[in-house]
Amino acid sequence: MSFRKRNLGLSSQNSPTSTSSSSSSQVQPPPPGTRPSPIDGRPITSTGTPSLDALSGGHGGLVLGNSLLIEESGTTDFAGTLLRFYAAEGVVQGQQVHVVGVPEEWGRGLPGLVEGKDGGRGTEGSEGEAEKEKMKIAWRYERLGQFGEERETGARNPRAPTPKRTPFSLSPSSSDAAAQNHQPFCHTFDLTKRLIPPSSSAPIIYHPVSPTNPDPFALLLSSLSNSLTTSPHSLPHRVIIPNLLSPLLYPFTAAHPHVLLPFLHSLRALLRKHPSQITVMITLPLTLYPRHSGLLRWTELLIDGVIELTPFPHDYSLAASETTKTAKGKEDEKPQGLLKVLKVPVLSEEGQGLGASGGGGEDMAFWVSRRRFVIKPFSLPPVEGDQEAQGDATKVDIDF
Numbered sequence: 001m002s003f004r005k006r007n008l009g010l011s012s013q014n015s016p017t018s019t020s021s022s023s024s025s026q027v028q029p030p031p032p033g034t035r036p037s038p039i040d041g042r043p044i045t046s047t048g049t050p051s052l053d054a055l056s057g058g059h060g061g062l063v064l065g066n067s068l069l070i071e072e073s074g075t076t077d078f079a080g081t082l083l084r085f086y087a088a089e090g091v092v093q094g095q096q097v098h099v100v101g102v103p104e105e106w107g108r109g110l111p112g113l114v115e116g117k118d119g120g121r122g123t124e125g126s127e128g129e130a131e132k133e134k135m136k137i138a139w140r141y142e143r144l145g146q147f148g149e150e151r152e153t154g155a156r157n158p159r160a161p162t163p164k165r166t167p168f169s170l171s172p173s174s175s176d177a178a179a180q181n182h183q184p185f186c187h188t189f190d191l192t193k194r195l196i197p198p199s200s201s202a203p204i205i206y207h208p209v210s211p212t213n214p215d216p217f218a219l220l221l222s223s224l225s226n227s228l229t230t231s232p233h234s235l236p237h238r239v240i241i242p243n244l245l246s247p248l249l250y251p252f253t254a255a256h257p258h259v260l261l262p263f264l265h266s267l268r269a270l271l272r273k274h275p276s277q278i279t280v281m282i283t284l285p286l287t288l289y290p291r292h293s294g295l296l297r298w299t300e301l302l303i304d305g306v307i308e309l310t311p312f313p314h315d316y317s318l319a320a321s322e323t324t325k326t327a328k329g330k331e332d333e334k335p336q337g338l339l340k341v342l343k344v345p346v347l348s349e350e351g352q353g354l355g356a357s358g359g360g361g362e363d364m365a366f367w368v369s370r371r372r373f374v375i376k377p378f379s380l381p382p383v384e385g386d387q388e389a390q391g392d393a394t395k396v397d398i399d400f
Contacts (some may be wrong), residue, residue, distance in 0.1 A: 025192075031234045031276075033093025035064065035185055042346075044093075045236060048085030048185040051375035052184065055307075057347040061185070064236065065275030066304040066345040067267070071291070073224045076311045078336065078366065079283040080371055081191070083242055084110050086281050087204075088189050090238040094201045096231060100220060100241045101209040101249040112193025114371060190371050202235075210328050214253045217263035221270070228274050239280040245289060257295055264302040271304075304345040309366065311337035333364035337374055 030036070034043045037059040044061035046053055047068075053061045061067060070079040088110040090097045094175070099107060189195075197203075205225055209216045228237060245255050253259055271278060289296050291308075300306050312335070341364065365378030 012316045031236050032183070033095050033185070034064065034236060034308060035061075045093075045238075045279060046089055046280070047082070048089030048186065048189065049082060049086075049373045049375075050186050050226075052082065055341055055344070055375065056305075057344045062279050062281075062305075063278055063346055064277065065271050067271060067280035067282065068301065068305040068307070068345065069303040070281070070307050071286050071296075072283065072309040072311070073286040074311050075287070076337075076366060078309050078311060078373075080242060081368060082117075083240055083283055084191075085189055085373060086238065087240050088112075088195050089187060089195050090236075091195060091201050091204065092187055093183065093236075093237045095238055096227070097204045098207060098224065098227070098237060098239045099204055099216075100207045100239065102206070102242055104206055106242070107204045107206070108194070110195040111189035111191045112195045114188040114190050114193075117373065139347070179399060188371065192370055209250055211251050214251065215259055216250060216254055217259070217266075221263065221266050222278070223279075225270060228270070228277055231277075233277065237274075237278045239278065240284040241250050241280070244282050244284045247288075255289070255295065257298070260295065261298055261302070264299060267381065268302055290342070300343065303343070304349065304383070306343035308340040308342055309337055310340070333367055333369070335376075335378060337366055338378065339364040339366045 030043065034045050036042065037044045038057050042059070043064045044059050045058075045064060046061045056062060070082060072079040087097050087099065087107070092112065092113065097107075205227065207220050208221075213219075224237075224239065231237070243249055245260070267280065271280065283298070284296075286296075286308070291297070291300075362377040363379070364375055365372045367376070
Protein backbone atom coordinates (compact mmCIF):
# COMPACT_ATOMS: atom_id res chain seq x y z
CA MET A 1 0.00 0.00 0.00
CA SER A 2 1.38 3.39 -0.98
CA PHE A 3 0.99 6.27 1.38
CA ARG A 4 0.75 9.33 -0.88
CA LYS A 5 -1.11 12.54 -0.30
CA ARG A 6 -4.03 12.80 -2.67
CA ASN A 7 -4.58 16.55 -2.42
CA LEU A 8 -1.47 17.43 -4.48
CA GLY A 9 -2.00 18.35 -8.12
CA LEU A 10 0.23 16.96 -10.85
CA SER A 11 1.68 19.80 -12.92
CA SER A 12 4.85 20.51 -14.82
CA GLN A 13 6.10 24.10 -14.84
CA ASN A 14 8.28 23.68 -17.91
CA SER A 15 5.70 21.98 -20.10
CA PRO A 16 5.03 23.56 -23.53
CA THR A 17 1.30 23.63 -22.88
CA SER A 18 1.69 25.87 -19.86
CA THR A 19 3.95 28.23 -21.81
CA SER A 20 1.47 28.56 -24.66
CA SER A 21 -1.44 29.10 -22.28
CA SER A 22 0.42 31.87 -20.44
CA SER A 23 1.25 33.65 -23.71
CA SER A 24 -2.32 33.41 -24.96
CA SER A 25 -3.68 34.67 -21.63
CA GLN A 26 -2.36 38.18 -22.26
CA VAL A 27 -5.28 40.26 -23.52
CA GLN A 28 -4.58 43.31 -25.65
CA PRO A 29 -6.10 46.55 -24.27
CA PRO A 30 -8.84 48.18 -26.37
CA PRO A 31 -8.01 51.20 -28.55
CA PRO A 32 -8.14 54.59 -26.83
CA GLY A 33 -11.64 55.89 -26.25
CA THR A 34 -13.37 52.62 -27.14
CA ARG A 35 -14.97 49.71 -25.34
CA PRO A 36 -16.96 46.62 -26.39
CA SER A 37 -20.69 46.94 -26.92
CA PRO A 38 -22.84 45.30 -24.21
CA ILE A 39 -25.04 43.76 -26.94
CA ASP A 40 -22.69 42.03 -29.37
CA GLY A 41 -19.17 43.03 -28.32
CA ARG A 42 -18.50 45.37 -31.25
CA PRO A 43 -16.12 48.25 -30.48
CA ILE A 44 -17.95 51.50 -29.77
CA THR A 45 -16.84 55.06 -29.11
CA SER A 46 -18.62 57.95 -27.44
CA THR A 47 -20.06 60.90 -29.34
CA GLY A 48 -19.21 63.26 -26.46
CA THR A 49 -22.90 63.52 -25.53
CA PRO A 50 -24.18 60.83 -23.09
CA SER A 51 -27.84 61.24 -24.08
CA LEU A 52 -26.93 60.81 -27.76
CA ASP A 53 -24.99 57.66 -26.90
CA ALA A 54 -28.16 56.33 -25.27
CA LEU A 55 -30.03 56.56 -28.61
CA SER A 56 -27.81 53.97 -30.29
CA GLY A 57 -30.13 51.03 -29.77
CA GLY A 58 -28.54 49.77 -26.56
CA HIS A 59 -24.92 49.86 -27.74
CA GLY A 60 -24.12 52.85 -25.54
CA GLY A 61 -22.19 54.72 -28.22
CA LEU A 62 -21.46 54.99 -31.92
CA VAL A 63 -20.33 51.63 -33.30
CA LEU A 64 -17.01 51.81 -35.14
CA GLY A 65 -17.35 51.45 -38.90
CA ASN A 66 -20.64 53.43 -38.98
CA SER A 67 -21.72 56.94 -39.91
CA LEU A 68 -24.25 59.37 -38.43
CA LEU A 69 -26.11 62.15 -40.27
CA ILE A 70 -27.63 65.04 -38.30
CA GLU A 71 -30.21 67.07 -40.24
CA GLU A 72 -31.35 70.47 -38.97
CA SER A 73 -33.97 72.87 -40.24
CA GLY A 74 -33.84 76.62 -39.78
CA THR A 75 -30.92 78.97 -39.28
CA THR A 76 -29.71 77.61 -35.94
CA ASP A 77 -26.60 75.50 -35.43
CA PHE A 78 -27.46 72.99 -32.72
CA ALA A 79 -26.08 70.21 -34.92
CA GLY A 80 -22.75 72.05 -34.92
CA THR A 81 -22.72 71.81 -31.13
CA LEU A 82 -22.99 68.04 -31.35
CA LEU A 83 -20.13 68.04 -33.85
CA ARG A 84 -17.93 70.04 -31.49
CA PHE A 85 -18.62 67.65 -28.63
CA TYR A 86 -17.83 64.76 -30.94
CA ALA A 87 -14.54 66.33 -32.06
CA ALA A 88 -13.52 67.35 -28.54
CA GLU A 89 -14.12 63.82 -27.26
CA GLY A 90 -11.87 62.43 -29.97
CA VAL A 91 -9.08 64.90 -29.16
CA VAL A 92 -9.23 64.16 -25.43
CA GLN A 93 -9.22 60.40 -26.03
CA GLY A 94 -6.13 60.65 -28.24
CA GLN A 95 -7.89 59.63 -31.46
CA GLN A 96 -7.15 61.01 -34.92
CA VAL A 97 -9.69 63.70 -35.87
CA HIS A 98 -10.33 64.70 -39.51
CA VAL A 99 -12.27 67.91 -40.21
CA VAL A 100 -13.56 68.53 -43.75
CA GLY A 101 -14.33 71.84 -45.46
CA VAL A 102 -13.85 74.32 -42.57
CA PRO A 103 -10.74 76.32 -41.61
CA GLU A 104 -8.59 75.77 -38.53
CA GLU A 105 -10.56 78.39 -36.58
CA TRP A 106 -13.33 75.81 -36.26
CA GLY A 107 -11.06 73.50 -34.29
CA ARG A 108 -9.90 76.31 -32.02
CA GLY A 109 -13.47 76.77 -30.82
CA LEU A 110 -13.89 73.26 -29.39
CA PRO A 111 -15.41 73.22 -25.88
CA GLY A 112 -13.08 72.72 -22.95
CA LEU A 113 -13.18 70.08 -20.27
CA VAL A 114 -15.01 70.57 -17.01
CA GLU A 115 -12.29 70.02 -14.44
CA GLY A 116 -13.21 68.27 -11.23
CA LYS A 117 -15.79 65.69 -10.29
CA ASP A 118 -17.97 66.27 -13.37
CA GLY A 119 -15.29 66.36 -16.05
CA GLY A 120 -13.82 62.91 -15.72
CA ARG A 121 -10.29 64.30 -15.40
CA GLY A 122 -10.07 65.95 -12.02
CA THR A 123 -7.02 67.17 -10.17
CA GLU A 124 -5.72 66.01 -6.84
CA GLY A 125 -7.81 68.59 -5.02
CA SER A 126 -10.99 67.43 -6.76
CA GLU A 127 -10.20 63.83 -5.85
CA GLY A 128 -9.87 64.89 -2.23
CA GLU A 129 -13.24 66.66 -2.36
CA ALA A 130 -14.79 63.55 -3.88
CA GLU A 131 -13.42 61.44 -1.04
CA LYS A 132 -14.84 63.86 1.53
CA GLU A 133 -18.22 63.76 -0.19
CA LYS A 134 -18.10 59.99 -0.21
CA MET A 135 -17.50 59.99 3.55
CA LYS A 136 -20.57 62.16 4.13
CA ILE A 137 -23.02 59.96 2.22
CA ALA A 138 -23.79 56.38 3.12
CA TRP A 139 -22.48 53.94 0.56
CA ARG A 140 -25.89 52.43 -0.12
CA TYR A 141 -27.59 55.74 -0.89
CA GLU A 142 -24.61 56.85 -2.94
CA ARG A 143 -24.97 53.84 -5.21
CA LEU A 144 -28.69 54.53 -5.59
CA GLY A 145 -27.94 58.10 -6.71
CA GLN A 146 -25.44 56.97 -9.28
CA PHE A 147 -27.89 54.43 -10.67
CA GLY A 148 -30.51 57.15 -11.05
CA GLU A 149 -28.12 59.38 -12.95
CA GLU A 150 -27.16 56.49 -15.18
CA ARG A 151 -30.78 55.85 -16.09
CA GLU A 152 -31.44 59.54 -16.82
CA THR A 153 -28.50 60.25 -19.10
CA GLY A 154 -28.01 56.78 -20.55
CA ALA A 155 -24.35 56.68 -19.51
CA ARG A 156 -22.36 55.89 -16.42
CA ASN A 157 -21.56 58.75 -14.05
CA PRO A 158 -17.93 59.80 -14.64
CA ARG A 159 -17.32 60.31 -10.91
CA ALA A 160 -18.52 56.81 -10.08
CA PRO A 161 -15.62 54.43 -9.34
CA THR A 162 -15.25 51.88 -12.09
CA PRO A 163 -15.37 48.31 -10.77
CA LYS A 164 -12.20 46.41 -11.44
CA ARG A 165 -13.08 43.35 -13.47
CA THR A 166 -10.15 40.99 -13.68
CA PRO A 167 -10.83 38.04 -15.97
CA PHE A 168 -9.30 34.72 -15.12
CA SER A 169 -6.98 35.02 -18.12
CA LEU A 170 -5.39 38.29 -17.01
CA SER A 171 -2.25 38.29 -14.94
CA PRO A 172 -2.03 40.59 -11.88
CA SER A 173 0.49 42.87 -13.57
CA SER A 174 -1.67 43.41 -16.67
CA SER A 175 -4.78 44.11 -14.60
CA ASP A 176 -2.94 46.73 -12.56
CA ALA A 177 -1.68 48.41 -15.73
CA ALA A 178 -5.19 48.48 -17.18
CA ALA A 179 -6.50 50.07 -13.98
CA GLN A 180 -3.81 52.75 -14.06
CA ASN A 181 -4.43 53.61 -17.73
CA HIS A 182 -8.22 53.84 -17.27
CA GLN A 183 -9.86 56.82 -18.97
CA PRO A 184 -13.53 57.86 -18.81
CA PHE A 185 -15.56 56.74 -21.80
CA CYS A 186 -17.39 60.08 -22.11
CA HIS A 187 -16.20 63.42 -20.77
CA THR A 188 -18.13 66.54 -19.77
CA PHE A 189 -17.45 69.71 -21.74
CA ASP A 190 -18.17 73.40 -21.19
CA LEU A 191 -19.10 75.52 -24.20
CA THR A 192 -17.79 78.68 -22.53
CA LYS A 193 -14.25 77.24 -22.29
CA ARG A 194 -11.73 76.35 -24.97
CA LEU A 195 -10.13 72.95 -25.26
CA ILE A 196 -6.39 72.63 -24.70
CA PRO A 197 -5.33 69.45 -26.54
CA PRO A 198 -3.20 67.08 -24.44
CA SER A 199 0.38 66.56 -25.51
CA SER A 200 -0.22 62.87 -26.23
CA SER A 201 -3.06 63.49 -28.73
CA ALA A 202 -2.57 63.62 -32.48
CA PRO A 203 -3.12 66.99 -34.15
CA ILE A 204 -6.36 67.62 -36.01
CA ILE A 205 -6.08 67.07 -39.77
CA TYR A 206 -7.99 69.61 -41.88
CA HIS A 207 -9.10 68.67 -45.38
CA PRO A 208 -9.86 71.80 -47.44
CA VAL A 209 -12.48 71.79 -50.16
CA SER A 210 -11.63 73.62 -53.35
CA PRO A 211 -14.55 75.78 -54.55
CA THR A 212 -13.30 75.56 -58.15
CA ASN A 213 -12.93 71.78 -58.33
CA PRO A 214 -16.02 70.19 -59.94
CA ASP A 215 -15.48 67.03 -57.82
CA PRO A 216 -14.33 68.21 -54.36
CA PHE A 217 -14.64 64.75 -52.80
CA ALA A 218 -12.05 62.87 -54.87
CA LEU A 219 -9.05 64.29 -53.01
CA LEU A 220 -10.79 63.76 -49.66
CA LEU A 221 -11.34 60.04 -50.23
CA SER A 222 -7.74 59.43 -51.26
CA SER A 223 -6.44 61.35 -48.25
CA LEU A 224 -8.65 59.41 -45.82
CA SER A 225 -7.70 56.08 -47.35
CA ASN A 226 -4.00 56.92 -47.16
CA SER A 227 -4.32 58.02 -43.52
CA LEU A 228 -6.11 54.81 -42.52
CA THR A 229 -3.55 52.64 -44.31
CA THR A 230 -0.46 54.29 -42.86
CA SER A 231 -1.69 54.76 -39.28
CA PRO A 232 -1.65 51.96 -36.66
CA HIS A 233 -4.71 49.71 -36.58
CA SER A 234 -5.21 50.48 -32.90
CA LEU A 235 -5.75 54.21 -33.57
CA PRO A 236 -9.42 55.16 -34.16
CA HIS A 237 -10.24 57.94 -36.62
CA ARG A 238 -13.12 60.42 -36.48
CA VAL A 239 -14.26 62.15 -39.68
CA ILE A 240 -16.28 65.33 -39.21
CA ILE A 241 -18.11 66.94 -42.16
CA PRO A 242 -19.95 70.12 -41.07
CA ASN A 243 -22.69 71.61 -43.28
CA LEU A 244 -22.44 69.20 -46.16
CA LEU A 245 -23.35 70.79 -49.54
CA SER A 246 -23.48 74.28 -48.05
CA PRO A 247 -22.87 76.94 -50.75
CA LEU A 248 -20.42 78.71 -48.42
CA LEU A 249 -18.10 75.68 -48.36
CA TYR A 250 -18.82 73.58 -51.48
CA PRO A 251 -19.21 74.39 -55.18
CA PHE A 252 -22.65 74.06 -56.74
CA THR A 253 -21.51 70.95 -58.62
CA ALA A 254 -21.16 69.05 -55.31
CA ALA A 255 -24.97 68.83 -55.05
CA HIS A 256 -25.27 66.95 -58.35
CA PRO A 257 -26.28 63.31 -57.87
CA HIS A 258 -23.45 62.01 -60.06
CA VAL A 259 -20.95 63.73 -57.70
CA LEU A 260 -22.49 63.28 -54.22
CA LEU A 261 -23.80 59.72 -54.48
CA PRO A 262 -20.50 58.16 -55.65
CA PHE A 263 -18.78 59.93 -52.75
CA LEU A 264 -21.25 58.47 -50.24
CA HIS A 265 -20.84 55.02 -51.82
CA SER A 266 -17.06 55.25 -51.51
CA LEU A 267 -17.30 56.54 -47.94
CA ARG A 268 -19.56 53.64 -47.01
CA ALA A 269 -17.09 51.19 -48.60
CA LEU A 270 -14.27 52.80 -46.60
CA LEU A 271 -16.23 52.28 -43.39
CA ARG A 272 -16.84 48.62 -44.19
CA LYS A 273 -13.18 48.10 -45.14
CA HIS A 274 -11.97 49.46 -41.77
CA PRO A 275 -14.78 48.45 -39.39
CA SER A 276 -12.71 48.95 -36.23
CA GLN A 277 -10.90 52.20 -37.09
CA ILE A 278 -13.23 54.91 -38.36
CA THR A 279 -16.50 56.69 -37.56
CA VAL A 280 -18.12 59.56 -39.48
CA MET A 281 -20.50 62.32 -38.35
CA ILE A 282 -22.11 64.67 -40.91
CA THR A 283 -24.47 67.64 -40.60
CA LEU A 284 -26.71 68.88 -43.41
CA PRO A 285 -29.08 71.91 -43.61
CA LEU A 286 -32.66 70.90 -44.40
CA THR A 287 -33.54 74.45 -45.42
CA LEU A 288 -31.51 74.06 -48.61
CA TYR A 289 -32.17 70.36 -49.18
CA PRO A 290 -35.58 69.26 -47.81
CA ARG A 291 -36.30 65.66 -46.96
CA HIS A 292 -38.83 65.17 -49.76
CA SER A 293 -36.12 65.66 -52.40
CA GLY A 294 -34.72 62.57 -54.06
CA LEU A 295 -31.10 63.57 -53.38
CA LEU A 296 -31.60 63.59 -49.63
CA ARG A 297 -33.54 60.33 -49.70
CA TRP A 298 -30.62 58.60 -51.37
CA THR A 299 -28.26 60.25 -48.89
CA GLU A 300 -30.23 58.83 -45.94
CA LEU A 301 -30.11 55.36 -47.49
CA LEU A 302 -26.32 55.46 -47.75
CA ILE A 303 -25.79 56.69 -44.15
CA ASP A 304 -26.04 54.26 -41.22
CA GLY A 305 -27.80 56.56 -38.75
CA VAL A 306 -30.00 59.64 -39.33
CA ILE A 307 -31.25 62.16 -36.73
CA GLU A 308 -33.41 65.22 -37.46
CA LEU A 309 -33.36 68.36 -35.29
CA THR A 310 -36.35 70.70 -35.47
CA PRO A 311 -35.76 73.85 -33.41
CA PHE A 312 -38.72 75.73 -32.03
CA PRO A 313 -39.65 79.18 -33.48
CA HIS A 314 -37.92 82.32 -32.27
CA ASP A 315 -40.79 83.51 -30.07
CA TYR A 316 -40.83 80.17 -28.27
CA SER A 317 -37.04 80.31 -27.87
CA LEU A 318 -37.33 83.63 -26.07
CA ALA A 319 -39.81 82.10 -23.66
CA ALA A 320 -37.56 79.08 -23.26
CA SER A 321 -34.82 81.24 -21.78
CA GLU A 322 -37.00 81.82 -18.74
CA THR A 323 -37.15 79.00 -16.21
CA THR A 324 -40.25 77.92 -14.33
CA LYS A 325 -40.36 76.17 -11.00
CA THR A 326 -42.12 72.85 -10.68
CA ALA A 327 -44.07 71.56 -7.70
CA LYS A 328 -40.86 70.18 -6.17
CA GLY A 329 -39.21 73.59 -6.24
CA LYS A 330 -36.68 72.77 -8.97
CA GLU A 331 -36.14 74.90 -12.03
CA ASP A 332 -37.54 73.39 -15.19
CA GLU A 333 -36.00 74.66 -18.42
CA LYS A 334 -37.96 74.52 -21.65
CA PRO A 335 -36.47 72.59 -24.58
CA GLN A 336 -34.97 74.29 -27.62
CA GLY A 337 -36.51 71.90 -30.15
CA LEU A 338 -37.65 68.40 -31.08
CA LEU A 339 -35.47 65.47 -32.07
CA LYS A 340 -36.54 62.62 -34.30
CA VAL A 341 -34.57 59.38 -34.75
CA LEU A 342 -35.06 58.33 -38.37
CA LYS A 343 -32.44 55.62 -38.58
CA VAL A 344 -30.26 53.80 -36.05
CA PRO A 345 -26.82 52.37 -36.92
CA VAL A 346 -26.63 48.55 -37.06
CA LEU A 347 -30.28 48.08 -35.99
CA SER A 348 -31.85 49.68 -39.07
CA GLU A 349 -29.52 47.70 -41.33
CA GLU A 350 -30.58 44.48 -39.61
CA GLY A 351 -34.27 45.39 -39.94
CA GLN A 352 -35.02 45.65 -36.21
CA GLY A 353 -36.80 48.99 -36.45
CA LEU A 354 -36.61 51.96 -34.11
CA GLY A 355 -38.29 50.45 -31.06
CA ALA A 356 -34.97 49.78 -29.33
CA SER A 357 -33.39 53.09 -30.33
CA GLY A 358 -33.69 54.50 -26.83
CA GLY A 359 -36.76 56.67 -27.38
CA GLY A 360 -39.18 53.75 -27.26
CA GLY A 361 -41.45 55.44 -29.83
CA GLU A 362 -41.83 58.58 -27.67
CA ASP A 363 -41.40 62.17 -28.81
CA MET A 364 -37.89 63.37 -28.04
CA ALA A 365 -36.65 66.91 -27.36
CA PHE A 366 -33.24 68.45 -26.75
CA TRP A 367 -31.98 70.96 -24.20
CA VAL A 368 -28.79 72.96 -24.82
CA SER A 369 -27.16 74.58 -21.80
CA ARG A 370 -23.72 75.94 -21.03
CA ARG A 371 -22.23 72.55 -20.28
CA ARG A 372 -24.30 69.87 -21.95
CA PHE A 373 -26.60 68.80 -24.75
CA VAL A 374 -29.36 66.66 -23.24
CA ILE A 375 -31.95 64.58 -25.11
CA LYS A 376 -35.05 63.52 -23.16
CA PRO A 377 -38.63 62.39 -23.87
CA PHE A 378 -40.95 65.32 -24.51
CA SER A 379 -44.59 65.78 -23.51
CA LEU A 380 -46.81 68.85 -23.57
CA PRO A 381 -47.77 70.27 -20.16
CA PRO A 382 -51.44 70.24 -19.13
CA VAL A 383 -53.53 73.24 -20.13
CA GLU A 384 -54.16 75.53 -17.15
CA GLY A 385 -57.04 77.93 -16.76
CA ASP A 386 -59.44 76.25 -19.19
CA GLN A 387 -62.23 75.81 -16.64
CA GLU A 388 -65.02 75.75 -19.24
CA ALA A 389 -63.56 72.75 -21.07
CA GLN A 390 -63.04 70.92 -17.80
CA GLY A 391 -66.63 71.61 -16.74
CA ASP A 392 -68.06 70.36 -20.04
CA ALA A 393 -66.02 67.17 -19.81
CA THR A 394 -67.28 66.52 -16.27
CA LYS A 395 -70.88 67.12 -17.33
CA VAL A 396 -70.63 64.67 -20.21
CA ASP A 397 -69.21 62.04 -17.93
CA ILE A 398 -72.02 62.50 -15.39
CA ASP A 399 -74.76 62.37 -18.03
CA PHE A 400 -73.28 59.21 -19.47
